[in-house]
Amino acid sequence: MRLPKEHLLLLKALADRPEGGERVDEIAARLGIDQARIAAAAVSLVQQGLVRMIEEPYREVVVRPDGRRFATEGFPERRILKSLIGAGGSLTMPEVATATGLEPKEVGSSLKWLMSRGWARKDGPKLTAAVSAMPPRTADEDLLAELSKRERGTEADLRAAGLAVEEALELLKGRASWCEVREKIHRRIEIEKDGRALLSAGVEESVEVTQLTPELVASGKWRDVILRSYDVRLATDPVYPGKIHPLQRVLDETRHAYLEMGFQEIVSPIVESSFWDFDALFQPQDHPAREMQDTFYLRTPGECALPADPALVDRIRRVHEDGGDTGSIGWQYRWDPDKARRAVLRTHTTATTVRALAADPLGPRRVFCVGRVFRRETIDYKHLPVFYQVDGIVVDADASFANLLGTLAAFYRKMGFKQFQFRPAFFPYTEPSVEVYIWYEKRKDWVEMGGAGIFRPEVTEPLGCRVPVLAWGLGLDRLAMMRYDLSDIRDLYLPDTEWLKGVPVCR
């Protein structure tokens, strides 16, 4: 039989103890081993039936701050009595306070102790001493004096020190802030018959090892060794999982939000014709957004094909020139098909949703697109020439502006925001139009997230759609920056790999 070193030491240490065994703290002190380790060893030995644990209740008296203070300064009733005797027998209450240096409140609360000890009596407004000389120290004063030296003591120890503990505690009743009695338990360990038998049969100390090896496990030798305890509080070198990019997470959550709301996911090319990016959306050809200053035009391919259906192109031309059959007065200029052919890097994913509307104008239909869009912006902490948007449309005869607001609110709720504001806005292709603001708790401000509206009849009717089309285009990079607390948008696209490692997945 082998036992780990400390287990064996403990067993041997208990062998010569009388019946009733020994207290854990005493053994620990005797063997010079930490109490917690003695206790752990004892638990293991108890399981093997070699020792047993005995629980021994006892009372411990602990001094508290007020008790310590008055043990040093003198009990207030004694100080009051002293001042009364010094003053010839009587003082008013305020005079007592002045003479003793006690707070008036403390003087008041000491009265009952003065009375119960028979040291003084209340005489109208005055307090008069009932004795002519200072009485001897009482049991409670002695107890607190002793306790303020040693902080705490078991009832037995204090009694052994010659203190009248019962009497003192009786006197201190009602002074809970002075001292406290705690019910506690001592653990004793006593060796069992089997323990003694084992010792006399002979028992060896087992070996301590650090690394548990396959050999130890396979051979069963692990039973004879002690696996050394580690300090589990020590730091380790960090490891990181491979992670999906934080922005990609936001894009994916966005996709899920719309998929859950019954939307079909679509895409369209980022190289796009002006026709679909602007003209089909009723943006006049001289609109400032179409200028070279704001939009990336392409050298190759310089032009895109116009839609194969010439009637569609003609309807778009007419809606720009005079409103066509839509009841609109149009923009009143000469529409140029060459300008519509010019290739651009799409400036919004609304180009995607309007293509989807043209492909199936009847509905009911819900589609969305998460994708890159381009604006001719100089790169700085807040701007990039490329960013992500989600665009969506709902094509439905029953759709209303209230439904648009409901859909937008549902999306932002899914993304974890609780407060929204909808403000009037202007976009050439929606009417009524609205801008969505969400409350950014961190900055304590409303942040604009994107635009929405009901497609104008000048957009829908030339495509053959005669029902309301709710539409929106919302920025996603800003959402990611808010979530990951970034102040520089470039951090998303040219990242420190350490930052990517460190960003928590659950955020």
Add this chain to the structure above:
Amino acid sequence: MPVIGIPLEPLRRRIGADLPGDRLLSVLEEIGCDVEGFARLPRTRCKVCEWIEERTESEEPPARCDRCDTDHRADQSTLDEMPPLEVVRMELLAVRPDMFDPGGLARALRGYLGVEAGPAQYEVGDPAARLIVDPSVRDPKSLRPFIACAVVENVTLDADAVKILMKLQENLHWALGRNRKLASIGVYDFDTVRPDLVYTTADPDRTSFVPLGATDGVPRSLRAILEAHPKGRAYKHLLEGLARYPLLRDEGGRVLSMPPIINSEETKVHSGSRRLFIDVTGLGERVVQRTLNILVTSIAENLPGVLLRSVAIAGASTADGKGARADARLTPDLTPQAAHVRAAEASRLIGIPLDASKAASLLLKMRHGARIRGDGDTIEVEVPAYRNDILHERDLIEDIAIAHGYHNIVPELLPARTVGRARPLEDLTNRVREVLCGLGFMEVMTLVLTDDEEHDVALGREVDSSAVRLENPISGEQTRLRTRLLPGLLQVLRHNLHQPLPQQIFEVGDVTRLHPTAETGATEHRRIAFAAIGPKVGFTEARAVVEAIAREFGVAPVWEPAEDAPFLMGRCARVRLDGTTEIGILGEIDPAVLERFGLENPLVMAELSIEALAGWTPALRFTLEE
């Protein structure tokens, strides 16, 4: 969009209702203004020309006068500091230029707040002058065919009013005039000219006048003004290539202005001016008329008590700008635009309960005229002549929604009649991400804009002829779209030189290539690329990862030796499927490339086509179903 400061004092005075500051801000937001908040603008006045310059609190007083070019720094006594102006700052809403000034904004707010309802009334008196349009303005060589004019009498101008007038003009130039190109405005002291007036064209070298701000009184030729005057330099592009320049003068030959550049000093408006002459010239009839309407009605709002008088335009251009109208037409024409809106349609579209009388009262709140037709549903609407944004019934429905208040509309979900459907390619791509993350790779995302040097040359490759190229790049570093993912990964590694090794990164994303038969001339391809760098990295690791990806796709790749930059010869493999379809390439990176990117450790990379791995071909045309 430019940000303007609307002076608070005249705004509050003209609203005529007591409005605490925060309520004013929220009301402005409710009617569609993009409000930034209140501000105090320090102001200076040029003692030479009386020009008032506002600035923000962080700005220094002006060094030179914006109007007369006086050098304030050289002579401090030419500049007066004035009491600061309390303003509410907001972004200009391009579609509502009638709300750019305190008077016009107050007109809208009085309606919204219920102080007044229905159309604002403006009287236009008899013609105060005649203006003759010379046919030469319609000539393609001097093209600026349209003009509309007005006279404003009984004017009392203080310096603040002059400033409001100037700002209004400036903002209209921006919002309607497209920086003076489509329409430009001139305002003059009418008492300095002798009608009839003539809108004509002139030889740039033989005609001269004293431009505004030229305090020396020396006339300059039109061409000299264009070359030397600050406004001339700023707007000279608008007259570029024209043989003759537009000119507005009186019968006696006194020049009022050279539209759209500059007025003359002699006809300048000052605080003593009592009668104003206004012209708007431009390229389109509607924009010229609307600009004038907005300007004169706003003047009437800002300067109560003025009298508007019309001007008879003889020989005005026809709508197409090619011929002359036989009759003299009177401008400004403040006749409201007739339109109609159906209450039931508005109610359904907005999603609020609404009957015709409620709809009509909301339209009155927005300062339209409104009268319910016999059918009890249709409302005849008179759209004020200063509104430029009502093209369709739908625009009136929006006005109804705004008058009702967006904040009073209850957001509601529409019952779903559709089933959500993800794109298969996106789901597939997410599985590829799962594989790479499982292998301990970190995802990065890079910009898709790049340039030949970074993308191809630095990698030791020929410039890719299949790249989509920008016509108007903003910088030399972003001239084209990427055609491969590898260059982006190399840039990320270069950016992370100081980070601990090994590093393992990947990107999944689209590259774009020219494709002559595609609808838009280019197609996108979904690709996966990864990189591993560290002292012990080698080819086998890259191969093992590629194999793992292929295994997860359920395909068995075929490996063949390849020679392809930026890979090291002899340590590069092309991966094919069934020996034919290429799915990608992998290998160790050539040390010459490592050097160029400042990398000092072995690096392996691979780039694969996700579509090829899945056996798909990218669509050449937009399709809704996949």
